[in-house]
Amino acid sequence: MVKIMATGVFDILHPGHIYYLKEAKKLGNTLCVVVATDSTVRKLKHEPINPENIRLNLIKELRIVDEAHLGHKDDMYKIVKETKPDIIALGYDQVHDENKIRLELKKRKINAKVVRLSEYAGGSDLEGTRRIIGKIISAYEFQKCMEKIEGK
Amino acid sequence: MVKIMATGVFDILHPGHIYYLKEAKKLGNTLCVVVATDSTVRKLKHEPINPENIRLNLIKELRIVDEAHLGHKDDMYKIVKETKPDIIALGYDQVHDENKIRLELKKRKINAKVVRLSEYAGGSDLEGTRRIIGKIISAYEFQKCMEKIEGK
Numbered sequence: 001m002v003k004i005m006a007t008g009v010f011d012i013l014h015p016g017h018i019y020y021l022k023e024a025k026k027l028g029n030t031l032c033v034v035v036a037t038d039s040t041v042r043k044l045k046h047e048p049i050n051p052e053n054i055r056l057n058l059i060k061e062l063r064i065v066d067e068a069h070l071g072h073k074d075d076m077y078k079i080v081k082e083t084k085p086d087i088i089a090l091g092y093d094q095v096h097d098e099n100k101i102r103l104e105l106k107k108r109k110i111n112a113k114v115v116r117l118s119e120y121a122g123g124s125d126l127e128g129t130r131r132i133i134g135k136i137i138s139a140y141e142f143q144k145c146m147e148k149i150e151g152k
Numbered sequence: 153m154v155k156i157m158a159t160g161v162f163d164i165l166h167p168g169h170i171y172y173l174k175e176a177k178k179l180g181n182t183l184c185v186v187v188a189t190d191s192t193v194r195k196l197k198h199e200p201i202n203p204e205n206i207r208l209n210l211i212k213e214l215r216i217v218d219e220a221h222l223g224h225k226d227d228m229y230k231i232v233k234e235t236k237p238d239i240i241a242l243g244y245d246q247v248h249d250e251n252k253i254r255l256e257l258k259k260r261k262i263n264a265k266v267v268r269l270s271e272y273a274g275g276s277d278l279e280g281t282r283r284i285i286g287k288i289i290s291a292y293e294f295q296k297c298m299e300k301i302e303g304k
């Protein structure tokens with residue numbers, strides 16, 4: 001059995017997420033997904049749209065996912081130690097530095113390979129989320145504009 | 153085998169969708185989900201954020217879903233005839249008139265029961281989508297406001 005770990009925020013699911021998870025699972029048999037906590041999301045990127053429990057529960061509903069967990073707040077290696085993946089699969093556009101992760105794993109005597117996955121033809125994961133957010137904001141701006149012309 | 157049909161737009165998945173699908177599946181064994189086409193969404197409600205193929209493909213990734221199809225543009229009973237469900241499960245807040253559907257099914261000699269499901273404690277399906285959209289728009293308004301104060 002080869003256990004693969006995939007990680008992410010998974011706020012508003014889109015095809016880029018599914019591609020990433022499928023590519024990750026191709027590397028082995030069991031897919032373990034680590035969902036970033038709200039505090040980690042805030043630290044790294046932005047305010048999450050959906051809170052961590054909602055993001056985690058949706059990930060658990062995906063057929064491809066064998067297990068899913070929230071990460072830990074201040075130590076990304078703690079969940080690796082707990083779940084013991086054979087391979088950590090990084091998405092094409094995830095900001096992690098592979099070599100730094102490899103070094104830190106070695107330091108902690110964690111025996112997991114780090115693999116960087118290929119790009120999704122439909123654009124990056126972040127682009128997927130941005131596309132959805134962009135469409136929502138355009139619709140909102142359009143409605144405000146129409147209200148100015150037509151009245152509320 | 154009891155086949156259940158659930159229907160919807162399923163634009164931006166959220167816990168209300170999952171609740172609806174799970175409650176529907178409890179009525180039988182096989183869950184068949186019909187995803188509204190873009191043209192139906194436009195006719196009934198609004199412009200979809202995600203196009204129909206993306207909405208359909210995401211629904212297919214859910215563990216609970218046994219089969220998923222796009223509906224037909226102008227006749228909601230066509231897909232019922234094709235997929236032959238034993239029960240059509242309506243979500244708590246779906247606008248369909250149960251009795252009208254029952255009459256139309258009878259007229260077409262389609263032998264399917266119509267069941268209205270209970271409300272999701274976390275709020276209606278539409279509220280779930282609105283909550284997500286509301287959060288995106290608030291973040292956008294906040295950013296615009298900060299740009300006015302701080303400059304771009």
